[in-house]
Amino acid sequence: MTKVCPEIEEETLSKSAVPVSVDVSFASDHFPTYKLGPDNQIVEEPKEDDKGPSVKETVEKESELLSDQHKRLSVRDLASKFDKNLAAAVTLADEAKLREVASLEGHVMLKKLRDALEYMRGRTDGQNKEDVEAAISMVEALAVKLTQNEGELIQEKFEVKKLGNFLKQTSEDAKKLVNQEKSFACAEIETARAVVLKLGEAFEEQERISEASRAQGPDVEKLVEEVQEARQIKRMHHPTKVMGMQHELYGLRNRIQQKYMNSVKLHKEIAIIKRAEESKSCPFVLEGKQSLGSCLRIRVNASENAPDLSNCSIQWYRAACETSRREAISGAIQSMYAPEPFDVGRILQADILSNGQKFTVTTDDPVDPDSALQSRVESLMRKSNSEFSVVITQMNGQDYASRSHIFTIGKTRIKLSRGWISKAREIYSTSMQLCGVRGNIKNPTKALFWQPRKSPTFILTFESEQERNAAIVLARKYAFDCNVSLLGPDD
Numbered sequence: 001m002t003k004v005c006p007e008i009e010e011e012t013l014s015k016s017a018v019p020v021s022v023d024v025s026f027a028s029d030h031f032p033t034y035k036l037g038p039d040n041q042i043v044e045e046p047k048e049d050d051k052g053p054s055v056k057e058t059v060e061k062e063s064e065l066l067s068d069q070h071k072r073l074s075v076r077d078l079a080s081k082f083d084k085n086l087a088a089a090v091t092l093a094d095e096a097k098l099r100e101v102a103s104l105e106g107h108v109m110l111k112k113l114r115d116a117l118e119y120m121r122g123r124t125d126g127q128n129k130e131d132v133e134a135a136i137s138m139v140e141a142l143a144v145k146l147t148q149n150e151g152e153l154i155q156e157k158f159e160v161k162k163l164g165n166f167l168k169q170t171s172e173d174a175k176k177l178v179n180q181e182k183s184f185a186c187a188e189i190e191t192a193r194a195v196v197l198k199l200g201e202a203f204e205e206q207e208r209i210s211e212a213s214r215a216q217g218p219d220v221e222k223l224v225e226e227v228q229e230a231r232q233i234k235r236m237h238h239p240t241k242v243m244g245m246q247h248e249l250y251g252l253r254n255r256i257q258q259k260y261m262n263s264v265k266l267h268k269e270i271a272i273i274k275r276a277e278e279s280k281s282c283p284f285v286l287e288g289k290q291s292l293g294s295c296l297r298i299r300v301n302a303s304e305n306a307p308d309l310s311n312c313s314i315q316w317y318r319a320a321c322e323t324s325r326r327e328a329i330s331g332a333i334q335s336m337y338a339p340e341p342f343d344v345g346r347i348l349q350a351d352i353l354s355n356g357q358k359f360t361v362t363t364d365d366p367v368d369p370d371s372a373l374q375s376r377v378e379s380l381m382r383k384s385n386s387e388f389s390v391v392i393t394q395m396n397g398q399d400y401a402s403r404s405h406i407f408t409i410g411k412t413r414i415k416l417s418r419g420w421i422s423k424a425r426e427i428y429s430t431s432m433q434l435c436g437v438r439g440n441i442k443n444p445t446k447a448l449f450w451q452p453r454k455s456p457t458f459i460l461t462f463e464s465e466q467e468r469n470a471a472i473v474l475a476r477k478y479a480f481d482c483n484v485s486l487l488g489p490d491d
């Protein structure tokens with residue numbers, strides 16, 4: 001359907017605009033024409049041409065385009081045709097009413113004629129009576145035919161009425177469409193007028209700025225040069241206080257950093273001396289490399305009154321530093337503990353209760369990370385699913401002898417399977433638990449604890465310490481993306 005535009009004479013934006021450079025202002029859009037006399041002197045001065053078409057010419061051009069577009073309109077013509085068809089439908093309805101009145105009059109005349117013939121049949125006999133009866137049958141046939149014609153007339157009247165309603169609704173829709181398109185066209189013309197005004201104001205402002213810059217250009221440049229020269233002279237003869245303050249701050253910063261390093265070193269030395277003094281009275285000592293992937297063990301010092309470690313109660317803790325609040329590691333009650341990724345950067349401690357006495361052993365420094373673990377985790381995260389070869393060591397707390405299984409960690413779930421058979425499969429949820437092994441089993445640095453639901457529980461042994469730690473980090477990252485925290489029992 002053709003878009004309708006209103007019949008109004010307004011100033012509109014020209015479709016083609018001559019691009020004008022911001023930095024250059026030309027007097028005309030073509031080369032000047034002049035004549036040269038003797039000694040290359042100009043005889044006729046060139047005349048300045050207009051910079052472009054005037055606003056009046058632009059408005060006339062746009063008016064012609066609008067009139068041409070108006071000649072191509074079809075919606076208004078369609079609306080007028082709908083109005084004509086509606087008038088024709090009304091005329092047909094009037095004719096149907098007249099035909100209905102004529103049909104009613106025909107019924108009345110036939111009834112009167114039949115009554116008259118019935119009266120004549122009662123008063124005649126013989127041949128005349130038969131003629132009257134024949135006339136009566138003809139009248140009845142005419143009545144039946146008139147009734148049929150009346151039914152057809154009613155059907156035709158219904159169709160004409162239906163057509164009239166349809167044409168009326170269509171005419172109203174066409175008028176609504178015309179008004180709507182008219183409002184759209186008015187809005188577009190108003191927008192074009194605003195754009196023209198803004199362009200005119202911008203051009204005038206640009207001309208004023210260019211004239212002012214040409215008039216004040218030499219003075220401003222000279223003033224800037226003088227200011228720069230004065231600043232250079234002042235900088236050469238009078239050093240600023242800011243530079244001196246910056247040097248002082250730099251020196252103070254270096255001194256503070258050096259004192260801080262010395263204090264840290266002294267604190268470490270004091271802690272070592274204190275720990276050495278405590279170790280003399282403590283019958284227990286902590287062995288093992290204090291880094292991720294290693295195993296820490298509590299050992300009894302060789303002495304005559306050394307207690308039996310199997311009869312002692314042990315509880316492992318983790319803390320940010322030696323003076324901060326400790327956090328108990330649930331289930332870590334054995335003499336050995338394999339740090340997991342959650343322990344990196346923290347101090348590990350173990351409380352040992354023997355014969356009513358409490359002893360504490362502590363790591364010298366925070367647990368060091370695995371340098372190659374981060375790159376391994378990043379390479380695994382590029383995949384949609386990461387598969388690890390594991391062996392089920394325990395199931396539901398009982399020793400379990402099994403062959404190699406596949407432990408698959410995905411972005412939404414974890415699955416333990418062997419071939420096509422799934423041993424366990426569960427999406428990340430609050431009921432799922434996953435952490436490093438905290439019990440006394442073989443190769444604790446390669447094993448982890450996994451509980452997909454409330455039951456069952458698995459202890460899985462990986463091929464290496466790095467694979468076990470990468471699986472823990474990867475599963476906790478994916479679970480965190482699902483708003484789930486994967487921790488150990490009772491953490």
